[in-house]
Amino acid sequence: TWSTRPQRLLKAVQKKATRGDPQSVISAIDNFCRHKEWAMNVGDEKGAILDCVVSEVNPSTALELGTYCGYSTVRIARLLPPETRLITLEFNPDYAVVARQVIAWAGLQDKVELVVGASGDLIPQMKQQFGVKEFDFVFLDHWKDRYLLDIKLLEECGLLRRGTVLLADNVICPGTPEYLEYVRTNPRYESRYFKSHLEYTKVEDGLEKSIFLG
Ligand SMILES: Cn1cnc(CNC(=O)c2cc(-c3ccc(F)cc3)cc(O)c2O)c1
Numbered sequence: 001t002w003s004t005r006p007q008r009l010l011k012a013v014q015k016k017a018t019r020g021d022p023q024s025v026i027s028a029i030d031n032f033c034r035h036k037e038w039a040m041n042v043g044d045e046k047g048a049i050l051d052c053v054v055s056e057v058n059p060s061t062a063l064e065l066g067t068y069c070g071y072s073t074v075r076i077a078r079l080l081p082p083e084t085r086l087i088t089l090e091f092n093p094d095y096a097v098v099a100r101q102v103i104a105w106a107g108l109q110d111k112v113e114l115v116v117g118a119s120g121d122l123i124p125q126m127k128q129q130f131g132v133k134e135f136d137f138v139f140l141d142h143w144k145d146r147y148l149l150d151i152k153l154l155e156e157c158g159l160l161r162r163g164t165v166l167l168a169d170n171v172i173c174p175g176t177p178e179y180l181e182y183v184r185t186n187p188r189y190e191s192r193y194f195k196s197h198l199e200y201t202k203v204e205d206g207l208e209k210s211i212f213l214g
């Protein structure tokens with residue numbers, strides 16, 4: 001039976017990276033995607049911008065929408081101080097099986113809660129089921145047509161506070177035009193575009209950082 005790309009990416013991590021060393025996991029995935037098989041991780045160039053924003057926010061509670069293989073989950077979790085947590089939502093159970101192992105290989109499983117399900121179903125459960133008061137940081141990297149729906153849902157569920165930082169991947173490629181329009185025109189957000197490139201390519205892409213003003 002044929003392996004999938006996420007399974008081959010996991011094998012590369014287990015072969016090349018050192019258990020408990022998040023940076024080696026990040027490097028193993030970047031090398032696999034640059035030299036073996038492209039995969040839709042945020043990548044090293046946009047990943048460095050993600051690192052800066054996460055370090056600046058220093059969140060107590062963070063949310064990631066779209067785990068995929070866990071690459072950005074590892075990038076974020078490795079920067080979080082003890083006693084803080086990252087909740088990451090993944091719709092695809094096969095991706096989640098791989099991501100759990102990538103996160104464990106990095107030794108970050110105690111900081112990360114990976115939940116399998118649809119963001120539209122899980123976000124309204126965050127307070128009751130997951131004991132979340134509000135999020136300090138949200139990384140959007142899931143289905144591009146869910147970005148706008150889900151931040152409206154986060155607003156409605158009272159999960160954003162004055163100063164919550166939203167960082168959205170792929171606002172140019174594949175693109176999230178409705179989301180961009182909303183965060184750039186809505187007075188309740190202060191937005192800024194970080195120009196970069198689609199992971200492992202020369203194609204333009206970028207991250208949009210939006211601060212919720214309450
Ligand atoms: C199936 N699925 C499960 N999760 C998702 C959400 N992620 C994406 O769709 C996604 C797609 C691309 C991309 C793909 C093909 C291409 F030609 C150019 C860009 C890049 C990314 O960084 C992404 O996050 C999709």
Ligand SMILES: [Mg+2]
Binds near residue numbers: 040041042141169170
């Ligand atoms: Mg992406």
